[in-house]
Amino acid sequence: MKAKGFLSEFKAINFLMLLAAGIINAIGVNLFLAPVHLYDSGISGTSMLMCRLLPAVPMSVFLIILNVPLFIFGTKMQGMHFTVYSIFAVIVYSAASYIITYMCGFDLSAGSPVAGNDLLLCAIFGGLISGVGSGLTIRFGGAIDGIEVMAVIFAKRLGLTVGNFVMIYNAVLYIAAGAILSDFILPLYSIITYCAAIKTVDFIVEGFDKAKSAMIITSKKDEISEELSETFGHGITHIQSHGYYKGKEQTIIYFVVNRFQIAKLKAIVAKHDEKAFVTITDVSDIMGSSLKSDK
Numbered sequence: 366m367k368a369k370g371f372l373s374e375f376k377a378i379n380f381l382m383l384l385a386a387g388i389i390n391a392i393g394v395n396l397f398l399a400p401v402h403l404y405d406s407g408i409s410g411t412s413m414l415m416c417r418l419l420p421a422v423p424m425s426v427f428l429i430i431l432n433v434p435l436f437i438f439g440t441k442m443q444g445m446h447f448t449v450y451s452i453f454a455v456i457v458y459s460a461a462s463y464i465i466t467y468m469c470g471f472d473l474s475a476g477s478p479v480a481g482n483d484l485l486l487c488a489i490f491g492g493l494i495s496g497v498g499s500g501l502t503i504r505f506g507g508a509i510d511g512i513e514v515m516a517v518i519f520a521k522r523l524g525l526t527v528g529n530f531v532m533i534y535n536a537v538l539y540i541a542a543g544a545i546l547s548d549f550i551l552p553l554y555s556i557i558t559y560c561a562a563i564k565t566v567d568f569i570v571e572g573f574d575k576a577k578s579a580m581i582i583t584s585k586k587d588e589i590s591e592e593l594s595e596t597f598g599h600g601i602t603h604i605q606s607h608g609y610y611k612g613k614e615q616t617i618i619y620f621v622v623n624r625f626q627i628a629k630l631k632a633i634v635a636k637h638d639e640k641a642f643v644t645i646t647d648v649s650d651i652m653g654s655s656l657k658s659d660k
Contacts (some may be wrong), residue, residue, distance in 0.1 A: 381449055382505040385633060386446060387457025390498025390509055396466040397491030398626045399424065400473040401484055402609055404542055405495060405557040407512035408432050409458075414542050422467065425459040435511030439518055444513050451514075452505030457510055458498070481537065488554045493559025499562065500569025535559055551578040577627060581618040581634055582606070585642040597622065 394405050402417065404410040412427035432455045440448045465471065468550055470479045480486040500572070501507040513527075522528035539556060543549035583589055591599050597620075606619040622630055627645060634641050 373407060375449065376506075379450060379505045379507075380453060382496045382501055383526075384453045384457050385505060386498045386501035386505070387454050387490075388461045388498075389501065390495050391461035391465055393491050393496075393498060395462050395472070395473070395495030396479055397477050397487045397494065398555075400477045401482055402444060402474075402551050403484065403488055403491060403551065403558055405491075406436070406538070406555075406559045407510040407531065407583065410535065410555070413513055414538070414545070415457050417546065423463055425463040426468075428455060428459040430460065430552075432511040435514050436508075439511075439514035442518060443514060443620050447507055450505070451502070451509070451511075454502045454507050455511075462605055484551075484554045485557070488557040489561050492558035493565050495558075496562035496565025500566040503566065503570050528652045531650065545616045567639075576621050577645050578631055578648045579618075579622060579627075580622045581620065581641055582615060582643075583618065583634070583638045584615060585638040585641070586616040586618055588637040589634055589641070592637070593618070593620055593630070596629065596633065597626065633652075 377502055390409075393530045394409060397403075398405055399413060399416075404413050404451060408431045409428065412424050412431055412595055415422040415431075416422065418472070433452055436448050436451045436455070437442075444490040466473065476482040477487050499509050508514065514529040515534075516530040520527045525533070539552035542555075581589065585602060590603070594601055599621075602619040606615055606617050606621055607613075620630070631643065634643055
């Protein structure tokens with residue numbers, strides 16, 4: 366009964382999207398990067414380097430050998446659902462890589478079948494496409510590269526952020542690739558791949574139109590809140606606060622908008638209180654109904 370309940374917590378849509386993510390990632394890596402010997406980031410890039418050093422072993426084998434133990438190791442911190450989703454994505458990525466390389470009839474020895482030997486095109490489009498795959502994997506509950514699990518586990522112990530840990534790992538990977546193969550041109554182009562991929566992951570996970578949160582400290586809370594509500598039609602939160610310098614009680618209005626609404630928000634605030642203090646920051650994700658009308 367417990368096993369049935371546990372399995373019911375997995376969502377079919379997640380597995381479907383992870384299937385697509387693994388295939389997309391394999392297309393980006395095997396049709397754009399691998400044919401011209403550019404490197405992906407993280408464990409995927411490490412697998413590509415190992416494949417160059419041991420060409421008799423398919424890259425798909427290294428993907429499984431290097432990734433799966435890391436996801437299993439991180440189960441306690443990341444949770445069983447994350448581990449299952451991630452291993453599924455890696456298996457799909459590995460299987461799709463093998464099929465593209467050995468069973469689809471592409472001549473990968475002459476370069477990318479799409480972009481030829483143009484390193485810049487391969488770096489950019491390989492990064493963009495693999496970034497879509499990685500982003501979809503994260504968005505639907507998993508990860509396609511075990512380096513992210515390593516980062517979560519070890520970054521804090523080393524006094525690093527997760528992002529810095531991943532960046533340092535990739536820098537070491539690219540330097541090692543250049544030193545081992547006595548060629549730094551391809552690792553340098555691989556940095557372009559990494560930059561394209563990481564920006565694409567951000568877009569997929571957080572959306573093209575990031576939400577913005579505004580905190581407005583004002584003495585005209587009622588007037589501003591009324592017009593914001595009428596203009597944008599969704600919830601507003603009032604936070605009572607105490608000003609340190611003047612010792613006055615005041616109100617902070619917390620409000621979430623998209624980037625196209627910022628100018629209108631500022632105009633409304635300035636209309637009612639030119640002395641209002643406003644801060645606007647990015648919002649990575651939103652849960653709940655704060656963007657829906659409460660009326």
